[in-house]
Amino acid sequence: MTNHLFLTSLSALALAACATGPDYQATPVSAAAAAPFVHQQGAAVSSAEPAGQWWRLYADPVLDGLVADALAANTDVRVAVGRLAKARALLRETRGQREPQIGVGASAQYGKLPGPDLGQKREDVQVDVGLDVAYELDLFGRVSRSVEAARGDTAAAAEDAQAVRVAVVADTTRAYADAASAAERLAVGERIVALLDRSLALTEKRHQVGLANGLDTARIAALRDQRAAELPLIQAEREAALLRLATLTGRTPRELPPIAAARVSTLRLAQPIPVGDGAGLLARRPDVRAAERRLAAATARIGVATADLYPRITLGGSVGSSGAGLGNIFGGNPLTWLVGPLINWTVNRSAARARVAGSEADAQVALAQFDGSVLTALQETETALSSYRNALARRAALQSASNAAEKAAAITRARQREGDISSLELLDAERTAADAQAALAEADARIATAQIDLFRSLGGTWTQA
Numbered sequence: 001m002t003n004h005l006f007l008t009s010l011s012a013l014a015l016a017a018c019a020t021g022p023d024y025q026a027t028p029v030s031a032a033a034a035a036p037f038v039h040q041q042g043a044a045v046s047s048a049e050p051a052g053q054w055w056r057l058y059a060d061p062v063l064d065g066l067v068a069d070a071l072a073a074n075t076d077v078r079v080a081v082g083r084l085a086k087a088r089a090l091l092r093e094t095r096g097q098r099e100p101q102i103g104v105g106a107s108a109q110y111g112k113l114p115g116p117d118l119g120q121k122r123e124d125v126q127v128d129v130g131l132d133v134a135y136e137l138d139l140f141g142r143v144s145r146s147v148e149a150a151r152g153d154t155a156a157a158a159e160d161a162q163a164v165r166v167a168v169v170a171d172t173t174r175a176y177a178d179a180a181s182a183a184e185r186l187a188v189g190e191r192i193v194a195l196l197d198r199s200l201a202l203t204e205k206r207h208q209v210g211l212a213n214g215l216d217t218a219r220i221a222a223l224r225d226q227r228a229a230e231l232p233l234i235q236a237e238r239e240a241a242l243l244r245l246a247t248l249t250g251r252t253p254r255e256l257p258p259i260a261a262a263r264v265s266t267l268r269l270a271q272p273i274p275v276g277d278g279a280g281l282l283a284r285r286p287d288v289r290a291a292e293r294r295l296a297a298a299t300a301r302i303g304v305a306t307a308d309l310y311p312r313i314t315l316g317g318s319v320g321s322s323g324a325g326l327g328n329i330f331g332g333n334p335l336t337w338l339v340g341p342l343i344n345w346t347v348n349r350s351a352a353r354a355r356v357a358g359s360e361a362d363a364q365v366a367l368a369q370f371d372g373s374v375l376t377a378l379q380e381t382e383t384a385l386s387s388y389r390n391a392l393a394r395r396a397a398l399q400s401a402s403n404a405a406e407k408a409a410a411i412t413r414a415r416q417r418e419g420d421i422s423s424l425e426l427l428d429a430e431r432t433a434a435d436a437q438a439a440l441a442e443a444d445a446r447i448a449t450a451q452i453d454l455f456r457s458l459g460g461t462w463t464q465a
Contacts, residue, residue: 019141020310021303024148024296027367033374034279039385044392048274050284054455055173058267062259063176066249070172073250077168080161087150087157094150097143103132134316142312145303152297159290166286168248170456175245176260176267177452181445182238183264188441189231192434196224199430202417219427227434266444269451273388275458281381282374285459291366291373298359298366305359308352311345377457384454391450395443402436409433 036047051057055067071077106129138144200220207217238261246256282288412429415421 019144019303020306021141021145022299024299026292027295027370029279029282029374032278033282033378034277036277037275037382037385039382039389040275042389042392044272044388045275045385046272047276049276049280050274050455050458054458055169057269057271057273058173059270060263060267062263063173063267066176066245066260067169067172069249069251070168071165074168074172074248075250076164077161080157080164084154084157084161087154091147091150091154094143094146097136097146098138100133100135103134105129105132132316132318134314137313137315139313140307140310141303142307145300145307148300149297149304152293152300156290156293156297159286159293162286163290166456166459170452172245172248173267173455174449174452175241175248176263177448178241178445179238179245179261180263181266181441181448182234182241183261184266185438185441185445186231186234186238187264188437189227189234192437193224193228193231196220196227196430196434199413199426200224203426216424216427219424220430223427223431223434230438266441267448267451268444273451273454275381275385275454278378281377281458285373285377287459288370288373288377291370295363295366295370298363302356302359302363305352305355308355309349311343313341313343315341377459380457381454384450384457388447388450388454391443391447395440395447398436398440398443402433402440405429405433405436 040047055063106127136143200217203217203220207214242256242261243253245260246253249256276284409429409432412421412426416426
């Protein structure tokens with residue numbers, strides 16, 4: 001009866017116990033951070049919430065396949081997934097502290113043992129077996145706070161893996177877009193060289209009949225060679241982008257499928273980019289969510305450290321037997337058993353209080369890092385929106401300039417054929433038109449880059465097939 005009352009009292013005490021340390025409260029997002037973006041104006045973006053698989057907006061099946069390959073085989077993703085698996089294993093280990101700790105021991109020693117008669121000794125094997133059980137009463141929440149901290153670490157690791165996926169998808173799309181835009185720029189450069197070849201041939205004919213001099217021919221030839229010299233640089237950029245694409249998708253350069261290099265036009269969108277608002281951004285960005293989970297884990301560790309200021313009570317019990325040889329162990333030898341609580345209480349409370357202060361400082365660091373991640377997310381998104389909007393404005397101006405330059409070059413060619421103007425004036429018109437066309441192709445490539453940077457800053461939810 002006494003033992004029953006003792007165990008009942010301990011159970012009631014355990015149920016009435018509360019965890020030490022502060023309870024985590026999610027940090028509210030300010031109205032300024034949750035508001036629509038400052039640089040959201042314009043027809044190129046909308047206030048709709050962005051879709052997770054944003055790369056599908058380009059409607060390119062080859063890109064879809066490359067992104068799927070990257071999510072499945074990219075080495076950075078595999079590292080992040082491995083770290084997440086480790087964090088989950090540590091969480092299971094921490095949860096194991098809630099379970100009774102059971103230990104089984106056995107030993108055997110050979111030597112001289114006391115015999116049945118007084119003073120008599122004999123040689124035999126002494127065998128000891130025992131079973132120990134211990135269960136910590138989590139009266140002050142040390143174990144529960146430890147589990148809470150491990151759960152926060154695991155969630156943060158999951159968000160870290162998500163952030164790696166975001167980066168890998170953006171880098172894969174960027175490499176594919178760079179290769180495609182380089183192919184388009186290469187085609188534009190080749191057209192410019194072909195046009196200058198025709199101008200050079202016409203000028204040489206005019207020189208042969210005395211309508212142009214050798215200086216005119218040399219100048220056009222120099223311009224033609226300058227434009228031709230730019231083509232290998234663009235080709236090198238294209239090849240470098242394809243090599244990046246191979247690495248990102250977990251392939252060697254030789255294993256990259258030819259279809260990955262088949263696109264020869266810059267990626268373009270036929271619809272506005274959905275960007276949402278600040279509140280949606282902060283709820284979606286994996287780096288912000290990871291920082292928030294690390295703050296929760298750091299807050300829980302204050303409770304773990306605070307629990308060390310109080311006694312740690314463990315209910316334990318053991319049962320065992322010993323005898324000369326296994327036959328005596330299982331042949332009726334008396335069992336020994338013990339049961340009772342074990343109380344541990346740290347005497348050096350200064351060290352325990354110092355650990356509490358250290359945990360509180362870690363929580364302050366985690367809070368600052370969370371605030372920093374919020375500001376960084378907003379800054380990156382606003383910067384990407386501004387860059388995208390200005391890239392579109394620049395492209396519109398360059399398109400107008402290119403149209404005007406091409407019109408002027410066509411008029412100049414016609415007048416030059418009629419002998420109204422010199423070859424030098426034609427050279428200037430050709431150079432202006434060539435510069436405008438090359439700048440327009442570069443502007444298209446910058447728009448694709450700005451789009452991908454914007455998608456990357458918006459974060460997203462990724463699913464792996």
